[in-house]
Amino acid sequence: MEQPIVQMLNVTKRIGKRTIIDHLSLDLPAGEVFGFLGPNGAGKTTMIRMMVGLISITGGEIKIDGHSISKQFEKAIRHVGAIVENPEMYKYMTGYQNLVHFARMVPGVEHSRIQEVTELVGLGSRINDKVNTYSLGMRQRLGVAQAILHRPKLLILDEPTNGLDPMGIRELRDYLQRLAKQEGLAIFVSSHLLAEMELMCDRVAIIQQGKLVEVVKVEKNRESERTATQRVVFEVDDLEAALAVAATEGIAGGRAGRAIAIGADKEAVAIFNAKLVAAGIKVYGIQAQHQSLEDRFLEKTGGGHIV
């Protein structure tokens, strides 16, 4: 396996007596969209700020591309592009001047690259307008543009969908995926929006109160749903009769309100349905209840802190 692009080793952040990140260890593989999911106040932004060297690390170590962010800052940050919280740019300058500003800070970013990036994020002719005339969506695009300007290996986006309308979120998601494919970079996204993470990421780390709870593979989850046994709910007219059918078939059936729930894969669902119909029971509806990331998240975090 190739070297992970980011290695976090027992990372701890304490401010005063409060422990914000508690011995968190996590490796981010290259070439994936990796989500960082947690309720508000779980420490997502703190973790990101440590990853880009904006705040100090109390204990442990973060390595990016093999370089320690605290000891070899210049080397480690060289291949990182990031938006931390909102994409705040210099409002009195044009979008283009903003990009020139950040291009100058890294060697080897030519003017043609600025053009290229402008095209990629779709800013077009508005690039020559002052940033204070931009909408939030356009500032977000400019934010992404400055983050990918120097062809980073790792793109870090903190709550990238914050304040965007559904259209903007969709566009962002689309070009993040385009970036991951076209430029082949690893993308690290933090969010508390579950559905968003499920659509955007290949893998998601769930954190709570500064601790890593679980790493979930999103893609695998979707595939396994098709073949694996899952909870299926049958809405029927005669619940008792349906339970009796289940009992004779040796299927563990349970009540789910006024419906019957069984654990079954696709084939078993069809068979059980046929049995019910054969027994003269009316089946009004069949619903598979797949466990979404949201369920996993709620299950793991106890659900107390979702906003």
Added chain:
Amino acid sequence: MYNFSKLLLNENMKIYLRTRTWIMTGLLLALVVFMTVPVYFMSKDSAMSMWTLVKYESAVGYLLIAMFTAVVAAGSVAEEFTSGTIKLLLIRPWMRWKILLSKYISVVLFALLQVVLLYAFTIAFNFLFFDHTNVTAEEIHGFFVGDGQYEGSAAVYNMKYYAMRFIALLVTSMIAFMLSTVFRSGGLAIGLSIFLVFSSISIGPIIGLIDYKWVDYLFFVHLDLVPYLTGNVGDRTLGFAISVLAVYYALFAALTWFVFEKRDVGA
């Protein structure tokens, strides 16, 4: 590691792309015009020396420059924090101290540019209106402060005057820069440093009269170096005054860089 001049280019761009920079520069030049022209038309002394006007305009102009430099210094660091752009600036392959140094140098360059403009414009503009025969400094200024007399021409005195004021300007702009970095509040940095500039004029000399040795080691007793041009002030020499200022300057710089280097750039 990389090309430091690019950082300077950036910081200068951020100063000169702002409208306020040009408004400030315009005000400075307007000050000269609006002092010279009325005096020319209202003065009955047809042989008035240009150096008289240069003297007053430079004195007022320097106060303006001290304020403007405080504004630019405060903007340079504090505004990056208030606007949030500091987060984008510090995640580049540059050590923080270098970024801060580029900011400080660009502030000093701004101050220098204003001083050069003031110097050149006061002389050029008044040259057009008033008598420019060579006069001695004593004819123009008269001397109340200091022990000796200044022997020499008004033109040479003017140059030395600018040098003395520029040293003080370096110190006050460092203070503004420090306040801007430490408190991350532009308003506080501007307000406090302007207060220091004015108090050094009014309170400084009074405190200087207090007959305790430790008073000599307060920096703002020494912010007005001009009296030293005519000799020692009390038992203090110019060298001593500059040394005291240099020590404070170094302390302020050390504090500024230390705070900036260690700061957690949080919410």
